[in-house]
Amino acid sequence: MTNTQVTLAQIDNYGPWTVTPNPRKEVDLQTLQSRLYADLSQLVGMHGGYVFFTRFDNMVAITNGLDLEDHARIQESIGNRYPVTLSFGIGTSTSPRDALVDATALLQEAGSAQDAERAEVLAGQTTEPTPAEDDDVHLAHFDVNDATGEYTDELDAYSTFIHIEQAYASLMRYLHDAHDGLAFFVGGDNVIAVVPDLERAAYEDAIRHVREDVDMDLKVGVGSGVTAQDAGMAAKHALEICREDGTHVEGL
Amino acid sequence: MTNTQVTLAQIDNYGPWTVTPNPRKEVDLQTLQSRLYADLSQLVGMHGGYVFFTRFDNMVAITNGLDLEDHARIQESIGNRYPVTLSFGIGTSTSPRDALVDATALLQEAGSAQDAERAEVLAGQTTEPTPAEDDDVHLAHFDVNDATGEYTDELDAYSTFIHIEQAYASLMRYLHDAHDGLAFFVGGDNVIAVVPDLERAAYEDAIRHVREDVDMDLKVGVGSGVTAQDAGMAAKHALEICREDGTHVEGL
Amino acid sequence: MTNTQVTLAQIDNYGPWTVTPNPRKEVDLQTLQSRLYADLSQLVGMHGGYVFFTRFDNMVAITNGLDLEDHARIQESIGNRYPVTLSFGIGTSTSPRDALVDATALLQEAGSAQDAERAEVLAGQTTEPTPAEDDDVHLAHFDVNDATGEYTDELDAYSTFIHIEQAYASLMRYLHDAHDGLAFFVGGDNVIAVVPDLERAAYEDAIRHVREDVDMDLKVGVGSGVTAQDAGMAAKHALEICREDGTHVEGL
């Protein structure tokens, strides 16, 4: 049964920091944010987890396989190497959406994202002592059919970007509202969604929704596993089957 | 007069590389992409330019102040340190939109984004020998009014993310279609747009459009300069005035 | 009983790569090397291990706590993100010196460091299935007494550097030849040595040797643990006691 562990990682008091005492150079903020994300990806990834950059000051991670001590060590490592600190809220649920709702509530109870006193909160419980199961995490890896041939090599880069962005926006709202899933753009024309245990019909419906909404054709590979990495790699292989066979949903 | 120099940076043959010989671990791809972006930001930023992560495999940069040799040295530096290479197409125009259209066309003429033979293309011309002017680059820095109080501290993290994303999607399409501007999400609740020389009414119209379209309140600081960094820092200071005075458009 | 697991990490065919087809820019090589070292430190460190930069193209790691699969995943992660690959030879022994001799021999048997065909070798066995013990790893953390007051704030930077370097050179040879230890400069005025289970007299002797050899006064904190990190943190705390109490050897 799905048992997704979701961690909300929030940079403490980041907004005020970026303009104190004066606005900091944008190039430095961009570098700071993207490297902090890369480091968090590696640290969480060593335990099999995934991190999505989301808004960069608020990142969402799938952390099945990481206990509280692992979270604390990651906070310490970031705190030792960056001028900012991270707070973590952790939620678990059969619904990824509910898990993130719980994770967010824990951080909000601890204080505002712009509270200068709130730092390195670690709130919530991990899936332990429930034993890990092969279907704890379900990931769906979507991409756009022939994105290079239809868009990248044909339209100007911004028009392609608008198309990709529209498909993503349509998909993220649909999966969230209709199926309790959390979808994230991960670069190129790729979206990875953490989802409950959905039927094939749900994926076909999601793809149809995006086609009707914004006229973009998606395909999806689905995978399950003990960790995000296991599920994600299974989803990637399923997506490769879509590519080879010209199908739209594989892995179920 | 506006004379924006836009560079399209495209990772060569990236899609096929990510699945050769088998799909590579997502955590490594995320780390690679975000660090490549961070490095490109620093390298371009040393000359006063801005890079936007866009789709990560296709990044858009404002490169006034960088000549062809600067571009070539950046390609060399990335090529020496990453397992992938970058191609650059460069366009200049009074319209940022047109500049990117030209930059894209140059790369498309050189070959497909998934052409294994196309590598480290450097195509296009920079603004030289036209002398740099104080109004070559116009940047508009938007954010959401009281994003922390209205969204981050109130809604769950994904619902906040959907709201921010909708405002951004609405703004990016409006600025592009109505005003030849290119808007990019830069983290948190911030969007930076490279624009032509627009009147105050255009910004008020854009903010009204987003409010009517998705019920989100934006404000904007506008700045001009010889480089993106000069224009961007002026825009940030103008945005601080909005915050202090409760206004919606400053810097014009 | 001491059971040190030492991994020799060697960049494959690095020398030829740095001059193919022409010498690559030194700034890029320096960046590549130091970031590769930083990444390896984090990846090994997530499992409790330590990496020493040594010659950068040949790095020595204390890897108790990492099995062969962990090593393979680290190779894969580096291979996915860098233009070069790493080979690993692993040795275990009650003598750190012998462990590294064995680790080196395994790589040499697999091919030359400049063999274009040899890539991502993973050779040797880890300590498993022997159960981990609290005294598997012994680390000694040395520094120079009042280095800032005696050297950094008094002499020019290069003369200080020569003094520090001489103390380190004297210590590294002594510990290796007399006590089977491997000492590494880790920055500032600090040297960390992985050692067998030594008596207090051995440390006093080493400190006396350096004083007589190059007229520099050292102190040392010693610690033991299941992993390098456990032993290293105990050694740091012992060194703090030296600082507070004005003693020369603590932690035994």
Place this chain on the structure above:
Amino acid sequence: MTNTQVTLAQIDNYGPWTVTPNPRKEVDLQTLQSRLYADLSQLVGMHGGYVFFTRFDNMVAITNGLDLEDHARIQESIGNRYPVTLSFGIGTSTSPRDALVDATALLQEAGSAQDAERAEVLAGQTTEPTPAEDDDVHLAHFDVNDATGEYTDELDAYSTFIHIEQAYASLMRYLHDAHDGLAFFVGGDNVIAVVPDLERAAYEDAIRHVREDVDMDLKVGVGSGVTAQDAGMAAKHALEICREDGTHVEGL
């Protein structure tokens, strides 16, 4: 005429920071130091300069081509992205040794390396307004003859390391005391020295000194230029001629 501009970069109050409030994890310190060095290399390198890691908390840079404003922007960029700050002392001289003596004195006058109040000092003058000349910077790039065949593939890794280290220690003291040069290990079996305008006899003498002192055979390529990068690339090409022709000194 030689006119070397040397910058001493010192992390402010680093020693106390590493143990406040308790000793920080060594893996994080190693990562912080090596990434800070990599970033400084890139930032200085964009202007043609070289940085040597030296002791990591004290780094030496050849900064011909960078003015005071460039130095200030680099300090700002590091300060925006790291939990520590950098102070810079700048000296210029026909003698690299004297330039670093002057650079060090300026920082020492501003306060101790462990003064909690001293931060982001920028002291000294650059070579301006003296016009840059083709022979402002002289670099000598040394390596060990057949290091792979004689050492890396033959001895255990630590014994090789001791040999390389001894050659380097012998060379650094000789060049400093006899010829006012500053030599730095840069990884592998490579040493780069910034030197005055020396005759061929001086290099032959240095190589003979190392051979007699520690029985290691070196060769050297020498280059000059307006910046460290120009001089360094010329030196690398000269060293390649040594490799091809079996000679010991090239580039003069």
